[in-house]
Amino acid sequence: MKTPGTDRRRPRVKPRTLALAVIAGAIVHICATLTWPYLTTGGAFERLSKLLPVDQMRVLPPTAAKTQVMAFQAPDLRYAVCRFNASEAAIVVRASLPESGWTFSVHGTQGQSIYVVSGQDQRATEIALLLLPPGERFVGPLPEARLTSGLAQVPLPTAEGLIVIRAPSKGAAYHAVLEAELAKASCTPRRS
């Protein structure tokens, strides 16, 4: 028989604490996952912003250890990049993807893709876009309805971002041809 005064109870974890901790852990998990993108530094946009002028397409040099500007930048791809800022005016983008393997993408400041087009077999894919600043959206049955000017509208979630054209390298002998093709791409603010 236990005497009340002699009962040396060890500290114990209450089931309610465990349940609350699991719930709090789940909340922390969700918050941490959503926060990671905002806590990280040295992202692609941040790095390229320091190197590139605004609203101009630039062909990056062949990727090597010394010229790499992004993490996991594929060395067998050639890049043309435009750092755009659509806060003042919409951006007119023109590019051509001559064959399959070529890709055109518009990225937000956190690197997320906003718009992606892939090159096709045996025919060039012509791209003519109007990147619309946040809040400036045309009303119509289709968000990307073609205007009479022939530009497809792409509403942007953020005013700033990157346009990237990737061209698969076929070897050093083709560098000049690829560069010439990439250099044809343009990205300019729309003048009203």
Place this chain on the structure above:
Amino acid sequence: MSTAGLDGPRPQTQPRLIAIRAILTGIADSILNLCVFLAIALIGGIWSSWIMVERGSSLFTSTSGAWVLWTGAGRPDADPYTRAHFARQGSLPLGSTAMHVWNARADDDGQRLHSSCEYALEGDGLNAEWWSLAVFDERGSLIVNAAERHAYNSRTVALGPDGGYIVTLARDARPGNWLPTGGAGRLVLQLSRPAPRPNARAEEAQAALRGLPTIRRIACR
């Protein structure tokens, strides 16, 4: 002989001791519960998030041997783990509808890829129009080497008589398709190839998920 003087204080002291012990036990209880709460809530919550963001899970990645593909990479509607993964990585992921970018951080036996070891990557030429196989260090930087060789692609790799290829990852020069790893430490392999066309048949799409090179460890120093 009377013992009243010796026994007298006990009845008064004992309740006090019991009360103090109860208070101390209560404090210990509270501290223990607080520690458990914080450990599970903070450490558990952050650690589990970190693991999911770094390694992914079958919910939003596809795996083939040691190769991992983040299926939502670069998509505007990507899940938060995929977004966090690529934001942390500092790369610009292409939509998985345009390019499939597979990463491998371990060999086929699950051992972490490391520059102190030599590996043989064997493939069958990959049934794709263009592909590229590159090696990076853990942070996604290309590895400095005198040969300035960082990748092979479908047009630069030397194929064997059977149409397959072997790429050797090693610190020192090797005959054939050699990718130098220098003293980079932990390695990451990246295999890029165009995604199957949207109208591709199911078996073509499945075939695109297979046929990735095997990663066999040859030796370690």
